[in-house]
Amino acid sequence: MVKSKIENFDFALNPVIGCLGTCPFCYARIYAKRFSDFWSAQQSSFSREEARTLIKNFKPVFMNKRLLQPLPKKYSRIFVNPLSDPLYWKYEWLFKIADLIRAHPEHDFFILTKTPAVYERNRALFEIPNLWRGVTITGDPCIDRIYREISFGGKRETGMFAGIDWIMAEPLLGNVKKHLWRFPNLRWLVAGPQNGGKAAERRVPHYGDIADIVEYCHAHHIPLWIKRRMMDCWDGTECRHVPRRKT
Ligand code: SF4
Numbered sequence: 001m002v003k004s005k006i007e008n009f010d011f012a013l014n015p016v017i018g019c020l021g022t023c024p025f026c027y028a029r030i031y032a033k034r035f036s037d038f039w040s041a042q043q044s045s046f047s048r049e050e051a052r053t054l055i056k057n058f059k060p061v062f063m064n065k066r067l068l069q070p071l072p073k074k075y076s077r078i079f080v081n082p083l084s085d086p087l088y089w090k091y092e093w094l095f096k097i098a099d100l101i102r103a104h105p106e107h108d109f110f111i112l113t114k115t116p117a118v119y120e121r122n123r124a125l126f127e128i129p130n131l132w133r134g135v136t137i138t139g140d141p142c143i144d145r146i147y148r149e150i151s152f153g154g155k156r157e158t159g160m161f162a163g164i165d166w167i168m169a170e171p172l173l174g175n176v177k178k179h180l181w182r183f184p185n186l187r188w189l190v191a192g193p194q195n196g197g198k199a200a201e202r203r204v205p206h207y208g209d210i211a212d213i214v215e216y217c218h219a220h221h222i223p224l225w226i227k228r229r230m231m232d233c234w235d236g237t238e239c240r241h242v243p244r245r246k247t
Pocket residue numbers: 018019020021022023025026027028029082083084085114
């Protein structure tokens with residue numbers, strides 16, 4: 001368990017490192033290359049050398065030793081997976097991670113995916129009172145994709161994502177507001193600009209897209225956290241609101 005460098009969380013758990021996704025702005029891939037040697041010691045399924053190669057190549061590796069580390073004593077918001085996506089986790093990994101979350105109702109755990117159908121497929125493991133199911137939305141093509149995918153989970157008839165608790169709108173690349181009505185149980189929204197990729201090629205969020213999110217969250221009493229780096233293109237009020245505890 002490490003103190004989170006992500007400003008809106010207290011700690012990061014990272015029980016899995018690596019992902020089979022191909023997102024163009026993935027910062028996790030860069031970290032995996034940089035820290036593969038150090039992280040290879042935090043698992044026992046492979047030799048150090050094998051684990052190092054897998055992590056370097058960003059293949060999902062279960063860091064089982066991390067689940068044995070003590071959790072903070074004080075209530076904390078813990079980001080489960082900054083460096084992976086549960087879509088690519090093995091069932092037995094999910095099972096062990098769900099067990100840990102269930103055993104610690106004193107904390108809130110936040111999980112994030114780009115494919116919320118994964119929550120539908122493993123319903124029993126994701127329906128835990130202190131687990132916040134999140135989805136990344138960056139703009140129009142993204143919402144179209146997740147809508148298609150969750151349709152396989154049986155939601156085609158409504159187009160609603162009732163099981164989603166929080167949204168990560170980072171990198172904010174388009175207008176997210178017009179889709180927020182699809183999330184009737186939204187309890188937190190976090191928005192930020194592009195992080196990965198070459199600085200000169202980064203897309204700057206549109207002022208109007210940020211303003212729309214602020215207006216929506218205000219009108220619907222949804223806590224909103226705007227990342228510090230976004231303040232370069234937003235001169236409105238600082239929004240650094242955290243949600244109430246879930247349980
Ligand atoms: S899903 Fe997340 S971890 Fe996987 S490639 Fe995309 S940004 Fe990286």
